[in-house]
Amino acid sequence: xxxxxxxxxxxxxxxxxxxxxxxxxxxxxxxxxxxxxxxxxxxxxxxxxxxxxxxxxxxxxxxxxxxxxxxxxxxxxxxxxxxxxxxxxxxxxxxxxxxxxxxxxxxxxxxxxxxxxxxxxxxxxxxxxxxxxxxxxxxxxxxxxxxxxxxxxxxxxxxxxxxxxxxxxxxxxxxxxxxxxxxxxxxxxxxxxxxxxxxxxxxxxxxxxxxxxxxxxxxxxxxxxxxxxxxxxxxxxxxxxxxxxxxxxxxxxxxxxxxxxxxxxxxxxxxxxxxxxxxxxxxxxxxxxxxxxxxxxxxxxxxxxxxxxxxxxxxxxxxxxxxxxxxxxxxxxxxxxxxxxxxxxxxxxxxxxxxxxxxxxxxxxxxxxxxxxxxxxxxxxxxxxxxxxxxxxxxxxxxxxxxxxxxxxxxxxxxxxxxxxxxxxxxxxxxxxxxxxxxxxxxxxxxxxxxxxxxxxxxxxxxxxxxx
Numbered sequence: 001x002x003x004x005x006x007x008x009x010x011x012x013x014x015x016x017x018x019x020x021x022x023x024x025x026x027x028x029x030x031x032x033x034x035x036x037x038x039x040x041x042x043x044x045x046x047x048x049x050x051x052x053x054x055x056x057x058x059x060x061x062x063x064x065x066x067x068x069x070x071x072x073x074x075x076x077x078x079x080x081x082x083x084x085x086x087x088x089x090x091x092x093x094x095x096x097x098x099x100x101x102x103x104x105x106x107x108x109x110x111x112x113x114x115x116x117x118x119x120x121x122x123x124x125x126x127x128x129x130x131x132x133x134x135x136x137x138x139x140x141x142x143x144x145x146x147x148x149x150x151x152x153x154x155x156x157x158x159x160x161x162x163x164x165x166x167x168x169x170x171x172x173x174x175x176x177x178x179x180x181x182x183x184x185x186x187x188x189x190x191x192x193x194x195x196x197x198x199x200x201x202x203x204x205x206x207x208x209x210x211x212x213x214x215x216x217x218x219x220x221x222x223x224x225x226x227x228x229x230x231x232x233x234x235x236x237x238x239x240x241x242x243x244x245x246x247x248x249x250x251x252x253x254x255x256x257x258x259x260x261x262x263x264x265x266x267x268x269x270x271x272x273x274x275x276x277x278x279x280x281x282x283x284x285x286x287x288x289x290x291x292x293x294x295x296x297x298x299x300x301x302x303x304x305x306x307x308x309x310x311x312x313x314x315x316x317x318x319x320x321x322x323x324x325x326x327x328x329x330x331x332x333x334x335x336x337x338x339x340x341x342x343x344x345x346x347x348x349x350x351x352x353x354x355x356x357x358x359x360x361x362x363x364x365x366x367x368x369x370x371x372x373x374x375x376x377x378x379x380x381x382x383x384x385x386x387x388x389x390x391x392x393x394x395x396x397x398x399x400x401x402x403x404x405x406x407x408x409x410x411x412x413x414x415x416x417x418x419x420x421x422x423x424x425x426x427x428x429x430x431x432x433x434x435x436x437x438x439x440x441x442x443x444x445x446x447x448x449x450x451x452x453x454x455x456x457x458x459x460x461x462x463x464x465x466x467x468x
Contacts, residue, residue, distance in 0.1 A: 027173055044105065047106045049110050054109055057190055058084060061191055063085055073090035137167075188217065189453075202441070210456050219354070241310060309358065354448060365380035408434055429463070
């Protein structure tokens with residue numbers, strides 16, 4: 001369903017009306033137009049606090065991009081910014097800044113105490129108002145739990161509050177802010193994550209915190225088709241978010257097996273035929289489903305690289321009015337089936353080395369929701385499953401989760417208008433996301449170069465005001 005309000009407020013008459021009435025004026029989000037589109041363009045500024053550990057890595061990643069690269073200069077707390085490399089031109093922040101930026105990137109990994117947070121202010125204060133529309137703010141820090149001293153942990157944890165607040169300040173321009181916490185020695189694992197968060201692929205991801213850990217060297221991949229040669233299983237692929245996931249993974253080079261219940265086979269076949277994939281009719285709550293899926297994978301491909309647990313249902317009722325089959329079915333589809341499928345694939349050694357498992361949670365599983373005790377329970381359980389499995393998987397296999405917020409689908413289109421409008425506006429970007437926004441985040445997880453991204457739960461919600 002089209003967001004008519006978003007279209008209206010971006011007309012001359014609509015802008016005037018919104019301003020006079022004090023209504024939100026969301027900016028249309030830029031999304032990927034072609035697979036070979038540069039991940040970042042325009043003027044980009046890199047800064048670093050004293051002792052920044054990844055500023056040179058950031059300089060290398062951005063130096064190979066289509067952006068005009070600059071590094072902060074002229075301020076004592078930012079002298080390490082010059083380590084961004086020769087391709088970055090010095091920009092004196094002690095003087096008035098006139099140019100605008102498509103991205104501001106700050107290396108805060110070296111901050112050791114709260115006093116050194118002044119470098120964050122020194123970098124962003126003169127530049128934050130110079131962001132273009134649909135711009136990106138990215139801060140790189142350390143995980144506070146790895147800090148040996150309390151003042152350092154305090155400084156690193158403070159970055160989360162900073163980034164979440166910045167995201168809410170710049171969201172009205174369609175811009176986003178995110179924080180990446182990198183483990184010691186994991187600098188070489190940054191590339192795919194930096195590219196994702198600076199690109200239009202992350203249009204509806206803001207206020208998020210991602211952990212990047214140390215891993216084996218990332219394999220060389222095509223920036224246009226990084227999933228070439230990979231086989232992907234996508235459940236619930238007949239429409240909406242599932243169809244977008246299948247299409248996006250196929251765009252990136254994967255061969256997709258789309259799975260859905262038998263009544264959805266006609267829709268599913270259209271999706272898989274369009275991307276040269278295969279369709280599999282299966283009710284994932286059937287006890288025989290894991291074996292059926294594994295047999296299909298083994299017969300046609302002898303293995304699978306990417307397993308995307310997208311299938312899900314809602315059966316809403318307040319707890320006192322909820323029939324038991326509403327509870328049982330919701331837990332079975334949204335949570336238990338994922339475990340059983342993964343167990344079967346692992347037992348038969350069908351999930352290949354450097355594989356990816358991605359589960360779909362929900363902001364309902366983080367914050368809870370009225371009339372959704374069953375759904376919220378299941379989606380919260382998904383988070384626990386992902387965090388536990390991330391510690392157990394071997395052979396370079398990773399597992400992560402996506403927690404969508406309000407996404408424009410057939411389900412949200414059927415909501416009462418007032419609830420639908422509230423869902424669209426109650427986030428920093430003041431609009432709903434699209435199925436492709438979820439799909440792009442999954443494609444980032446699935447990228448072979450994302451092998452340091454493990455055990456994360458990223459909300460694709462435009463920085464919803466609900467939850468954390």
